[in-house]
Amino acid sequence: MMSTLAERIQKQDQRALAKAITMVDNDHPDKLSLLSEISGQEKKAHFIGLTGSPGAGKSSLVDRLITHIRNMDKTVAVIAVDPTSPFSGGALLGDRFRMHKHFADPGVFIRSMATRGSLGGLSRSTKDAIRVCDAFGFDYILIETVGVGQSELDIMKVADTTALVLTPNSGDVLQIFKAGIMEIADVFVINKADLPGVQKLKTQLKEFLHIADPKSWQPPIVETISTEHKGIEAFFEACEAHKKFLNETDAGKQKRKEQLTYEVYELMREELWKDVERFIGDDPSKEIALQKENDPYQLAKEWLSEWREKGGGS
Template identity: 50%
Template sequence: MDDWLRLIRNKEKRHIARLISRIENGDPQKTKILEQLYPFTGNAWLIGITGPPGAGKSSLLDGLIHHLRGQKKTVGVIAVDPTSPFTGGAILGDRVRMTRHALDKDVFIRSMGSRGSLGGLSRAAKEAARVLDAAGYDVVLIETVGVGQAELDIMNIADTVALVLNPGAGDVVQVFKAGIMEAADLFIINKADLPGAARLQAEIEELLDLVKQSHSWRPPIVQTVSTKNEGIENLWAQMNKHRRYLEERGEWSGRRKRHLKEEVQEVIEDMLRRRLELELSKPEFQMELQQVAERKKVPQQVAREWLERVLGKTGGEI
């Protein structure tokens, strides 16, 4: 255990990769290591990058990594991809787009595939980001594809959330419906050299006017052309502006506490689900279900009794 901690804290990439593989595979041994690493977390700036496929997030990340390395910052990347139905691996090839950073000892890039379980992926991605935090990376970038519920769940770990869109994709209204508008701290119009960039910016501004913000921060809109490295410096400046805003108002720690509360709740729910599945696999439960089918017992009664078994409680309302 001590060797694992020392090697990960020293940014030994092979051991970091092996631990993340354990996390992906649900290895029970991962828990002890993660518990030992936890005291070393909380120092990295976690930045979420999300948006529809084709928005150019990977090339944008490549440019952002290059900019951060120019500032001597160490960078970790968790790229959450859809999964190939043939190989079971991530299919977007983020590491191919970021090959110029592959040999940099202060950059770690890992793609994680859903393998058909987005809920499990959400948990695994958060734990992987925490490993990179404990390893001492200054900035951890978390990229997700799409704007569905699983992506929103993953974004719940981020200190700053950026939504990437591109002109002509016709996706801004769908993004609004998905609820990501409220979660985004800034908007990035990538491929801004394409026709329609100005119109897209106007549409985002209009939608922002409709969204009720619970705070005074109005997400800025940054235009970038990542393939030409244009706008990256301004993007980083706006991210820093958001961080200062959170810190000055005490929201930096407040946001992290909310995220930790949500994570603890997720873990409790997962533990209860596993315990409940174990109980419900017993033959007695099937017998009770038969009694429900024969109208000898009511569903609520059976549910209450079996939940009491799991919780170890009797009496009172559940």
């Protein structure tokens, strides 16, 4: 008897894994049943998100982390979220050639995902791909985002441990603070720590940590120089410490529940929205109204009650 795709993934068939990710990326009709089939069990991997401004060196850090994790005989999947222009619709960077040295290693899986549809955030298919990698049984899943606002805020809803990668020349901490992305960090990484300004940045971060709400987890600050392979172990150990903290306290359980809630809401919203779009798209009179009218509030009200009268997409 033929194995299902879900079964093949759970048996660590790399081709099944790649196929499943392509399915979720292309919004294949069988996507939801596949995802539901693999999502029944316990989560296995530890999800580490890396975010920070463009140019902070996240990709080389990921590369070094892969080597470190492999040296410990653990397996790792990397989901690299590629920026997509809202106009072009395709991934701009494509597969990451710089990681090609890991390609031959069966304990490493690397996949770039486009941000399309989510305007800077983590797309639905990115989240689904992470679930597929988890079902495959990787020990670690690294999620690297482009760091342009929404993605930083999205990543904490997916990652167990979120690392915010800064550089000594990344500008005033106040700017990062203003952007609201400081508070998502479980671990602060100062990469390119051979550049001047490390002490100043550390002092600023500590001031921030001081004024933050006291909570049981105190985000450590680690220094790395990824080009020289320095500080990688310390960074990884900081992630491990946070993992241990999550496992041993209520925080982990709480985080898991929040992530599940967020996912359920998002899936419901997406499904519902498809209905509404179909309802509007299928009716030529809507197109005409959009050309003639000026009042979005009135149109929204009318169309919503019309949609509800017609059974609300059921």
